[in-house]
Amino acid sequence: SKQSTWDVHFSGNPIELSAFKLNKGLHDKLDYFDATEEPKHVVGGTGDVTPANPEIQSIAEAVRGNFESNIGRKTEEFVAVHFVSQVVSGTNYFIKVKIGSSEYAFLRIYKPFSGDHQLTSYQLGKSAEDNVSYFEPHTHTRVGGVGKVNPATEEVQNIVNTVRGDFESKEGKQTHFQAVHYKSQVVAGANYFVKVQVSDSGFAFLRIYKHFSGSITLHSYQVGKGVEDEVEYF
Numbered sequence: 315s316k317q318s319t320w321d322v323h324f325s326g327n328p329i330e331l332s333a334f335k336l337n338k339g340l341h342d343k344l345d346y347f348d349a350t351e352e353p354k355h356v357v358g359g360t361g362d363v364t365p366a367n368p369e370i371q372s373i374a375e376a377v378r379g380n381f382e383s384n385i386g387r388k389t390e391e392f393v394a395v396h397f398v399s400q401v402v403s404g405t406n407y408f409i410k411v412k413i414g415s416s417e418y419a420f421l422r423i424y425k426p427f428s429g430d431h432q433l434t435s436y437q438l439g440k441s442a443e444d445n446v447s448y449f450e451p452h453t454h455t456r457v458g459g460v461g462k463v464n465p466a467t468e469e470v471q472n473i474v475n476t477v478r479g480d481f482e483s484k485e486g487k488q489t490h491f492q493a494v495h496y497k498s499q500v501v502a503g504a505n506y507f508v509k510v511q512v513s514d515s516g517f518a519f520l521r522i523y524k525h526f527s528g529s530i531t532l533h534s535y536q537v538g539k540g541v542e543d544e545v546e547y548f
Contacts, residue, residue: 363445366394366409374409377423377433385438389413398446403427406434410446420446463544466493466508474508477522477532485537488512497545505533509545512537519545 366374374394382388393412400406404426411419418440424432437449466474474493482488494517496508506522517539524530536548 361399363396363398365396370394370397370407370409373407373423373425373431374411374421376431377421380433381419381421381436390415396446398448400448408446408448410440410444416442418442418444420444420449422449463495463497465495470496470506470508473506473522473524473530474510474520476530477520480532481518481520481535485518489514495545497547507545507547509539509543515541517541517543519548521548
């Protein structure tokens, strides 16, 4: 027989929420849905900035060791200050943490519906006045410091494509223009140091500045690089 939309059983056991769906309107008709269906969450939505509570402090503490391992040092303290959260297939927490007398960091922590907390990204060089907000799980960088070498991503390739015309106006047309790997540096925006393949056996290093507004400019470049050369700050 067809299962009814709303079944209530009084068996003495605790009542549990087994599934839910969001983004519904006044005129949407309720129909049966299976508890194994993936919940329909608000895509990309984050809540308001909220003062940290003991639960958030415990979430931050769960990834402290991982965070300290990534930045290569022990922190003086690790006190959650405030946070925003985002519901996905679990919850992303964006937490501002005080890690020194006047030093703060932003942590992006993923908490699945079951399993351990995961540190997926972080940002250093924050101040007491900075409010945490949503940020992508990209390269972990310190303001003014250059991050580690990373394989080029689609985002980096798009940045490189933006300055290809500027580069070719100085060096002539290139048969290739494929980003290979990169480092980044957070300033009033971000500097990208990208190794680009410009021919079958030729490579160049590009220093590209991307402002917080989104504008992208070619700052400087180095040609005559080989397949074994690793990009560095210049």
